Amino acid sequence: MTELIPAPRGLVAGSGNVRLTAHSQLYANAALAGVGHWLRTVLWQATGLPLREAVELDDAGGDGIGLQLDPELGPEEYRLVSDSSGVLIEGGSAAGVFWGAQTLRQLLGADAYRKAPLSRDRTWAVPHVTIEDGPRFRWRGLMLDVSRHFMPKDGVLRYLDLMAAHKLNVFHFHLTDDQGWRVEIKRYPKLTEVGSWRARTKFGHRASPLWEEKPHGGFYTQDDIREIVAYAAERHITVVPEIDIPGHSQAAIAAYPELGNTDVIDTTSLSVWDSWGISLNVLAPTDNTLRFYEGVFEELLELFPSEFIHIGGDECAKEQWRESPLVQARIEELGLADEDELQSWFIAHFDKWLSARGRRLIGWDEILEGGLADGAAVSSWRGYQGGIAAARAGHDVVMCPEQQVYLDYRQDAGADEPVPIAYVRTLEDVYRFEPVPSELTSEEAGHVLGAQANVWTEVMEDHARVDYQTFPRLAAFAEVAWSALPAPAERDFADFERRMAVHYGRLDALGVAYRPPTGPLPWQKRPGVLGRPIEGPPPNR
Numbered sequence: 001m002t003e004l005i006p007a008p009r010g011l012v013a014g015s016g017n018v019r020l021t022a023h024s025q026l027y028a029n030a031a032l033a034g035v036g037h038w039l040r041t042v043l044w045q046a047t048g049l050p051l052r053e054a055v056e057l058d059d060a061g062g063d064g065i066g067l068q069l070d071p072e073l074g075p076e077e078y079r080l081v082s083d084s085s086g087v088l089i090e091g092g093s094a095a096g097v098f099w100g101a102q103t104l105r106q107l108l109g110a111d112a113y114r115k116a117p118l119s120r121d122r123t124w125a126v127p128h129v130t131i132e133d134g135p136r137f138r139w140r141g142l143m144l145d146v147s148r149h150f151m152p153k154d155g156v157l158r159y160l161d162l163m164a165a166h167k168l169n170v171f172h173f174h175l176t177d178d179q180g181w182r183v184e185i186k187r188y189p190k191l192t193e194v195g196s197w198r199a200r201t202k203f204g205h206r207a208s209p210l211w212e213e214k215p216h217g218g219f220y221t222q223d224d225i226r227e228i229v230a231y232a233a234e235r236h237i238t239v240v241p242e243i244d245i246p247g248h249s250q251a252a253i254a255a256y257p258e259l260g261n262t263d264v265i266d267t268t269s270l271s272v273w274d275s276w277g278i279s280l281n282v283l284a285p286t287d288n289t290l291r292f293y294e295g296v297f298e299e300l301l302e303l304f305p306s307e308f309i310h311i312g313g314d315e316c317a318k319e320q321w322r323e324s325p326l327v328q329a330r331i332e333e334l335g336l337a338d339e340d341e342l343q344s345w346f347i348a349h350f351d352k353w354l355s356a357r358g359r360r361l362i363g364w365d366e367i368l369e370g371g372l373a374d375g376a377a378v379s380s381w382r383g384y385q386g387g388i389a390a391a392r393a394g395h396d397v398v399m400c401p402e403q404q405v406y407l408d409y410r411q412d413a414g415a416d417e418p419v420p421i422a423y424v425r426t427l428e429d430v431y432r433f434e435p436v437p438s439e440l441t442s443e444e445a446g447h448v449l450g451a452q453a454n455v456w457t458e459v460m461e462d463h464a465r466v467d468y469q470t471f472p473r474l475a476a477f478a479e480v481a482w483s484a485l486p487a488p489a490e491r492d493f494a495d496f497e498r499r500m501a502v503h504y505g506r507l508d509a510l511g512v513a514y515r516p517p518t519g520p521l522p523w524q525k526r527p528g529v530l531g532r533p534i535e536g537p538p539p540n541r
Contacts, residue, residue, distance in 0.1 A: 002129060003502040006167055006479035014128025018082050020049055021063055027054035028067040034234055035094055036067055038308050039101045043108075047124050048117040061086045065104070067097050076169075077134030080104060082126045095236040098136070099167050101372075103131060110505035111163075114198035137435070139398050139450030140481035141170035141240075142474065144466075146252075147177035148203075148276070149457040150218035151466070157231050158463075162510065164235040166478035171232055172310060172379075172452060173348065174242045176252035178273040182219045183241070185299050188292070192219040195255035198272040203420055204459060206276040212461070217272075225303045240362070241304045242477040244312030245293060246283040246346050253281055259289050261320040261327065276458045280317045285330055285346055294353060307360055308377065313347050314364035337370075345368030351376050362398070362485070365390070379452065381406075383539070384437045391440055391447040399435040400452040403538035405477060407469050408456045410533060418468070418518050420531035423538040427517075431476040431496055434487035453477040459531065464513040468524055471514035475503055 002013055020043075028036025040051045054060040057068060065087045073079065073092030076099030081088045089104060091097035105112050107126050142163055144151065151159075160522075163171060175182045181195035197217025203210040219227070232239045251272045260267035261284045273279055283289050300309065318339040321327040331342050344367070351361040351373035362377040365386025372378070377396040380387030387397040402409075403423065410420040411427070435451035436513040453474055460466045476496065485491050507514050515524070 001498040002107065002127060002388050004103060004131075005475050005496075005499055005503045006482035007485075007496075007499070008103065008131045008133035009484060010130075010132040012130045014130070015082060016084070016128045017125040018087050018128070019063055020051075020065075020124040020126070020375075022049055023063065024051055025060045025064040026051040026062040026067070027057045027064065029069075030132040031069060032094055032097055033069045034170050035098045035101055038098070038234060039065070039067070039104070042105065043112065046108075046112045046114045046117060048120055049124065067101070069093070069097070074134055076138075076186035078103070078131075080129070080131040080133075082107070082129050084128075087126050090313060095169075098164075098236050099133070099135075100131075102165060102167060103303075105132065105165075105524035106506065110502075110509045113368065113506050113509035135167065135169075135482045136450075136484050137450030137481050139170050139452065140168045140478065141172050141398065141400070141450065141452030142168055143172035143174055143242075143400070143452055143454040145174040145177070145455060145457045146182050147174060147180045147457075149461055150180060150196075150216065151457075151463065152218065153220060153224050153228065155463050155466075156228055160228070160232050160235055160237055162474075162512065163237055165506070165510070166475060167482050168474075168478055169237050169453065170450075171237050171239045172242060172454075173228075173239055174244075176242070176244050176312075177248045178279040179276075180217060180219075180272060181251045181255065183225060183243075183300070183303075184219060184221045185301065186222070187295050190255040191252060191296075193255070195251040195272060198274045200274050201461075202275045202458075203461070204526075204529040205421070205532040206458075210529065211274075220302060222299070229304060238306050239304055240306045240308050240310055241300055242310035242312055243293070243296060243300065244314075245350070246285065246289075246343060247314065247316030248279070248312055249283050250279045250281045253283070256292070259283055259292060261324045263325045263326050264320045278315045278317055280319050282316055282320060283346075284324070285321075285327060285342055288467050290349060293350070295352070296416050297353070301357060301359065308362045309354055309359050310379070311347065311350055311361055313343070313367040314317070314381070316343055316366065318343075329517050340370035342370070345369060346375065347376065348373040362396075366420050369508065377449070381454070385446070388437050388439055388444075391444045394447065396449050398449050398452050400454050403540060405430060405453040405475055407452065407453055408459065410531070411445070411469075411473065411515055412519065413533075414519060417531075418465070418520060418524060419529050420533040421459060422532065422534050423536070425473070425538075427473055427476050427497075427500075428493050430473045431480065431493055432491055433477070433480050437482065451477070451481045458517060459529075463498065464524075467513035468515050469518070471507060472504070472517075475500065475507075 060066040070090040075093045078091040078096040089100035196219040257267035378390040409422040409425045
């Protein structure tokens with residue numbers, strides 16, 4: 001069972017195995033108590049073996065599992081040795097040991113991912129092997145949009161487990177948009193009382209004539225958020241929240257109409273948006289709006305300890321700003337050239353505000369327009385160019401180009417593909433994604449923190465649809481983000497497919513409703529639901 005995903009840096013197979021039994025013990029010192037608890041719990045659920053706590057490392061020898069730190073290893077590096085002495089996982093930190101524990105779970109086979117043992121009589125064996133491993137990037141991310149379609153808390157926790165199983169370590173939590181506000185803010189209760197639900201929902205692409213004529217919504221209480229953040233931290237995943245400003249804000253304006261451009265439209269008539277696309281209703285750049293969102297971020301910082309806070313900044317329609325006498329007066333007052341510079345001023349305000357509180361701002365690559373705020377990092381989504389420009393200017397970058405790693409894009413050109421969106425992005429396409437553009441010098445490339453796959457949920461009405469669009473492509477992305485792969489054209493996709501044949505069994509045991517290699521199952525199709533396919537290959541810009 002050495003068909004591992006993501007592929008490790010080095011693997012040397014032996015000739016025997018370590019058999020885990022009812023007498024096997026697990027050793028973890030105080031620094032690794034969390035990893036030990038996690039590993040003991042998941043293996044007890046799957047195998048029924050108690051894996052009693054060993055007092056000393058030597059007590060776990062022979063048929064046991066030992067966990068320990070090795071300061072010579074990098075923070076997320078690990079070494080796993082399975083031989084006649086038992087199984088030993090060493091890491092440069094608790095995170096490294098945890099990733100090694102994930103590899104151990106893969107070595108035990110697909111049934112190690114089940115919640116209860118299929119048989120009390122089966123043999124659980126770890127093949128003799130030596131694995132040296134560590135990640136290519138520090139940011140190995142998944143963005144999940146819970147605004148367009150709400151995912152209940154249990155579903156979010158499930159996705160954190162799926163991320164951990166693939167050694168992904170940054171969860172970008174897209175909490176607000178035109179179609180819903182999903183996080184409780186105590187000083188502004190209407191954000192969830194009004195902003196967290198919509199009366200109906202477009203079914204399919206925005207040009208579709210179909211509607212789901214029932215209310216849709218939901219939000220996470222602050223205690224829910226604390227639970228999600230703690231659950232992620234136990235799995236060495238950082239949660240980066242996104243509050244989208246100044247565009248994609250109709251849900252907030254519906255809740256608090258004074259946030260909108262009241263001299264252009266009657267903002268009291270707005271409701272949470274029930275369709276898709278880019279809403280023209282954006283925030284007014286007033287002092288009142290700044291104070292309001294400072295209040296939002298004050299509560300957010302108490303909930304999320306992450307270094308980065310994502311402020312969106314993408315697709316801000318400028319029509320209302322151009323038409324608004326108040327906004328035009330604001331531009332003149334600030335000495336700005338145009339609406340693009342106004343957006344840059346808006347972003348810069350929160351960059352300074354967050355920096356003063358020890359945090360870093362990150363936003364979509366539109367924050368480059370009108371001048372990039374000092375200290376800001378960029379999520380490069382419209383292609384590579386935004387990330388290249390940011391890196392050359394000395395700003396950190398997360399590469400997530402839509403042409404490569406937008407997992408809402410369709411996976412095949414076939415007519416059976418459900419609600420087909422944009423370009424075809426196959427499993428192989430994602431596997432050949434290269435996060436670091438060749439145009440960058442080695443110094444500039446050092447600003448590429450890593451990569452991220454994005455899951456926008458306009459046409460994903462439930463968790464099964466999210467699973468279908470996300471998997472198996474997230475497994476390919478995980479290998480790109482973790483493993484030191486050769487250049488895209490030189491990557492051995494046939495070997496990856498061979499390992500995926502085993503990995504599908506793990507996904508089955510985890511209950512993931514992935515897209516089968518042969519195409520969608522009958523219940524995964526959405527006949528008659530309009531999508532927006534784009535023919536031909538995507539531009540590689």
